[in-house]
Amino acid sequence: MNTAAELLNQYLASIRDPKAAAALFADDGVLELPYLASLGPTTGARGPAVIEKFIAGLLNKVPEFSFKNVSILIDTPEQVFGEYEVEALVPSTGKIYKQMYAGRLVADGGKIKLLRESLDTVAAQKAFSQS
Template sequence: MSEAGTTTDPSSASASASASASAGNIALASRLLSSLGSEEVFEFFADDVVFEYPYAPSLGMPDRLEGKATVVSHIRSLLAQLTGLTVRNIHSYSVAGDPDTVFSEYEGEALTRNGGTYQQIYMSKMLFRDGQLVLLRELWNPMKVIEAAGGTATV
């Protein structure tokens, strides 16, 4: 019972804290995604960050990268092949009961070194710990990568 003579529901306080953490991580995900294409994005990564790209092996790329140095190196090598990457139409959602997990969908666009245009729709699961990204599992269409590189995407 509080000093005013009313009872406080502990589950209500917990739900409020969870909602606050969820809103904070949704905002964090949006800031992270908006900063893709700049060095600023690396500030969001925990030292033990993991990136997972389930469809990357179809392009001869690894499906899992572990550790900040490895992820930063990988992103820099990808960005070196693109000019003017922009991320837009970011929509992020929290998971009930798990404020550290955020699901996002977003679109990316950039010019490639060969003069092509790279356009992609992404879906990702992000896990945050103490305000830093510890996991990104990103889903994207490998055919869009092939097309942007000047190949054909026929099946």
């Protein structure tokens, strides 16, 4: 059975494959980005099908989106906390999306029950805005 750290690493490695990344979540699993409320109405997704659609939408906006420089800071079998980075072009604005994410993952039964990520919303807004 996958530990929380194994699930986080698998998720980060498979982010460019929305179906594979979403399959790591429990049927009621949640991908939550609570600090994105200022950037739009969607701050998360529940269930593998909705999570797959959410990730696919992100990749449509940032085709080269991928995580790098993963650092696991807290690791227990059921929970893990880590930091990871993204640096990719946003084609619609011509700007680079450079971001440090902090993620807390809760595992249950070898699946992701919750992945709550925080990020710098100002950096996100700058990368995705036309001005």
